[in-house]
Amino acid sequence: MHFHQHGYVSADPRIEAAAGYGIDRPEELPDEVDVLIVGSGPAGMIAAAQLSQYPEVNTRLIEKRDSRLVIGQADGIQARSVETFQAFGFAEEIMREGYHIVDMAFWNPDPKNPEHIIRTGRPKDDEAGISEFPHLIVNQARVLDYFAQFAKQSPARITPDYGIEFVDLQVAEVGVGSGTSGSADSDHPVTVTVRYTAGERAGEERTIRAGYVIGCDGARSGVRKSIGRTMTGDQANHAWGVMDVLANSDFPDIRTKCAISSKHGNILHIPREGGHLFRMYVDLGEVPADDARKVRETSVDDIIARANAIISPYSIDVKNVAWHSVYEVGHRLTDAFDDTDDTTPGSPSPRVFITGDACHTHSAKAGQGMNVSMQDGFNISWKLGQVLSGRSSHELLRTYSAERQVAAKNLIDFDKEWSTLMATPQEDLPDETYLQDFYVKTAEFPAGFMTEYAESMITTAPRHQELASGFPVGKRFKSARVQRTCDSNFVHLGHEARADGRWRIYVFADGAAPTVGGGRTSSTGKTGAPGPDTSKVTQLAEWLEFDPASPLVRYRREGEDLDALVELSVVYQQEHTEFSFPDVPTVFRPHVGEFDLEYVEKIFATLPDEDIFEERGISRDGAVVVVRPDQYVSGIFPLDAHDEISEFFEGVFLSEK
Ligand SMILES: Cc1cc2nc3c(=O)[nH]c(=O)nc-3n(C[C@H](O)[C@H](O)[C@H](O)COP(=O)(O)OP(=O)(O)OC[C@H]3O[C@@H](n4cnc5c(N)ncnc54)[C@H](O)[C@@H]3O)c2cc1C
Numbered sequence: 001m002h003f004h005q006h007g008y009v010s011a012d013p014r015i016e017a018a019a020g021y022g023i024d025r026p027e028e029l030p031d032e033v034d035v036l037i038v039g040s041g042p043a044g045m046i047a048a049a050q051l052s053q054y055p056e057v058n059t060r061l062i063e064k065r066d067s068r069l070v071i072g073q074a075d076g077i078q079a080r081s082v083e084t085f086q087a088f089g090f091a092e093e094i095m096r097e098g099y100h101i102v103d104m105a106f107w108n109p110d111p112k113n114p115e116h117i118i119r120t121g122r123p124k125d126d127e128a129g130i131s132e133f134p135h136l137i138v139n140q141a142r143v144l145d146y147f148a149q150f151a152k153q154s155p156a157r158i159t160p161d162y163g164i165e166f167v168d169l170q171v172a173e174v175g176v177g178s179g180t181s182g183s184a185d186s187d188h189p190v191t192v193t194v195r196y197t198a199g200e201r202a203g204e205e206r207t208i209r210a211g212y213v214i215g216c217d218g219a220r221s222g223v224r225k226s227i228g229r230t231m232t233g234d235q236a237n238h239a240w241g242v243m244d245v246l247a248n249s250d251f252p253d254i255r256t257k258c259a260i261s262s263k264h265g266n267i268l269h270i271p272r273e274g275g276h277l278f279r280m281y282v283d284l285g286e287v288p289a290d291d292a293r294k295v296r297e298t299s300v301d302d303i304i305a306r307a308n309a310i311i312s313p314y315s316i317d318v319k320n321v322a323w324h325s326v327y328e329v330g331h332r333l334t335d336a337f338d339d340t341d342d343t344t345p346g347s348p349s350p351r352v353f354i355t356g357d358a359c360h361t362h363s364a365k366a367g368q369g370m371n372v373s374m375q376d377g378f379n380i381s382w383k384l385g386q387v388l389s390g391r392s393s394h395e396l397l398r399t400y401s402a403e404r405q406v407a408a409k410n411l412i413d414f415d416k417e418w419s420t421l422m423a424t425p426q427e428d429l430p431d432e433t434y435l436q437d438f439y440v441k442t443a444e445f446p447a448g449f450m451t452e453y454a455e456s457m458i459t460t461a462p463r464h465q466e467l468a469s470g471f472p473v474g475k476r477f478k479s480a481r482v483q484r485t486c487d488s489n490f491v492h493l494g495h496e497a498r499a500d501g502r503w504r505i506y507v508f509a510d511g512a513a514p515t516v517g518g519g520r521t522s523s524t525g526k527t528g529a530p531g532p533d534t535s536k537v538t539q540l541a542e543w544l545e546f547d548p549a550s551p552l553v554r555y556r557r558e559g560e561d562l563d564a565l566v567e568l569s570v571v572y573q574q575e576h577t578e579f580s581f582p583d584v585p586t587v588f589r590p591h592v593g594e595f596d597l598e599y600v601e602k603i604f605a606t607l608p609d610e611d612i613f614e615e616r617g618i619s620r621d622g623a624v625v626v627v628r629p630d631q632y633v634s635g636i637f638p639l640d641a642h643d644e645i646s647e648f649f650e651g652v653f654l655s656e657k
Pocket residue numbers: 038039040041042043044062063064065072073074075076140164165166167216217218219221222242325327355356357358363364367368369370373
């Protein structure tokens with residue numbers, strides 16, 4: 001962690017100094033806000049956490065519940081989510097707390113006695129090593145707690161406004177290219193009616209004005225209805241009897257995740273964090289539209305009896321039911337995730353966004369709901385932060401629906417295939433290991449790593465992909481290990497990126513080692529012609545630090561650190577013993593904070609037996625990898641493509657100079 005740049009910190013370094021709207025943040029929901037988040041589920045809480053890093057944006061989150069979520073709902077945390085938690089600073093803590101899925105066992109009817117089940121396979125959960133992060137099981141309530149802690153400790157000091165319900169909203173027309181500035185109305189054109197659901201004001205309605213609204217209010221979303229979006233998809237829901245129980249059992253895989261298919265039905269079995277506890281999803285089948293919620297009357301005793309029939313000859317002896325529910329869900333999707341159909345550049349930009357279950361729902365079998373919802377919330381919140389802090393044009397907001405609607409659609413298609421296969425009796429599948437093979441083959445999808453954003457103002461075409469084939473443009477930046485030069489520590493490059501709203505440029509050097517005298521030294525006030533080192537990386541460094549077209553120069557505000565908007569890291573091909581940080585161009589060791597301290601921890605060397613250049617297919621001629629705040633690769637550039645880099649950022653940021 002990096003935290004002494006503003007002076008010595010002796011208390012918990014995760015608690016950042018309050019700033020902007022975080023200073024004396026009012027308890028009461030104000031009449032006017034920049035961003036109103038509706039709902040404190042995974043989508044809403046990650047959005048609040050991200051926006052808490054933008055203290056100049058007045059963000060509030062309303063939740064109709066009167067306090068935090070206590071129990072139940074989703075529990076499967078995909079590796080991509082753990083990677084995201086790393087950026088929010090709580091991956092290690094949640095990994096300690098969670099149940100780690102290592103294998104997944106498949107059980108099917110015993111051909112010799114079809115009344116009984118036998119284990120037919122136990123593949124590794126991540127056979128191909130898709131991620132260095134684990135696949136975890138942790139209750140949704142804990143995930144929300146961690147985001148809440150991050151939001152509260154960040155500069156904007158955001159905490160949910162519990163006990164306030166969204167009722168309706170209206171968006172006033174503010175004209176073409178709206179929202180850039182102007183009257184209060186054009187900045188806050190959304191009038192939202194809310195109602196207090198708890199406390200002294202329970203039942204009272206009031207209106208507030210918002211610049212933007214993010215609807216994170218779940219499958220029955222009122223925000224979605226208020227903007228006229230409808231869910232389309234399955235006519236029937238699929239129902240599961242879900243129970244979290246403390247039980248004894250002779251089933252040998254009671255502490256292993258299992259897909260169990262028997263003559264008597266199917267179970268998705270999930271051991272839970274903390275020992276003893278496990279969750280069973282007992283398949284209750286398709287529920288016709290005219291069921292009138294009868295399936296919801298299925299009792300926990302029925303669910304337990306069914307479970308015992310399915311796992312015969314084994315059984316469970318339930319001692320305590322911690323939570324149970326009948327969870328009904330279909331594959332449904334809205335056609336867009338915001339309130340505008342007009343995507344013409346310059347037309348009024350969207351003002352209302354919907355995320356998570358409010359715009360797409362999935363089966364529980366692939367465990368996607370919470371995971372994909374978090375990525376929605378992450379995506380829209382940094383974009384709103386960037387637009388509202390005047391860094392980018394409103395056009396950026398259109399990319400939210402364009403990116404996430406397609407991601408959700410692809411996921412639903414995958415989930416349909418997986419849940420259909422899981423419900424197919426063993427004898428109807430092409431062979432005994434068909435389901436298991438499909439699980440292994442498609443593992444990247446449910447792990448959350450198949451999202452690939454198309455070309456847009458924030459994603460280039462993959463013109464230079466061959467320079468870094470292991471960082472596909474549009475996909476999330478896949479970390480690899482390097483060695484920090486200043487202190488010889490082994491670090492995972494991607495794990496260093498915080499969810500602080502900054503963009504990142506990773507410079508992978510050409511073969512030349514850094515040499516003293518390469519370039520000017522702005523930090524000491526000296527300027528002059530480049531020194532004898534004319535390697536491409538040194539020339540790039542010179543351009544990045546001094547050229548008016550460089551993103552670090554052009555978009556930097558008066559008084560800001562060099563790395564305030566875009567953080568720069570450099571990785572050399574040499575080992576860390578072959579050079580020292582003073583040999584490296586000054587742009588890679590910027591001076592930060594009021595004490596003007598040189599920051600030398602973003603200079604890395606290659607590991608001799610784990611060469612990142614080999615592992616990620618990076619050209620020995622070097623490459624520049626640009627990564628956006630939510631960790632997706634925006635573009636790859638040759639080291640000397642200064643104009644191209646400049647042009648790319650011109651489409652992203654608004655000029656300061
Ligand atoms: C009862 C239940 C059980 C579930 N069980 C499972 C499961 O077993 N496995 C699984 O994978 N997934 C399960 N899910 C789905 C999973 O929890 C969701 O996919 C995931 O939580 C989606 O996150 P979200 O943030 O979009 O919405 P949610 O987590 O649904 O959060 C929406 C939030 O908005 C609040 N809200 C709603 N309306 C308003 C309003 N008008 N005003 C203010 N606040 C409002 C809600 O109280 C809630 O806190 C379950 C969902 C529910 C509701």
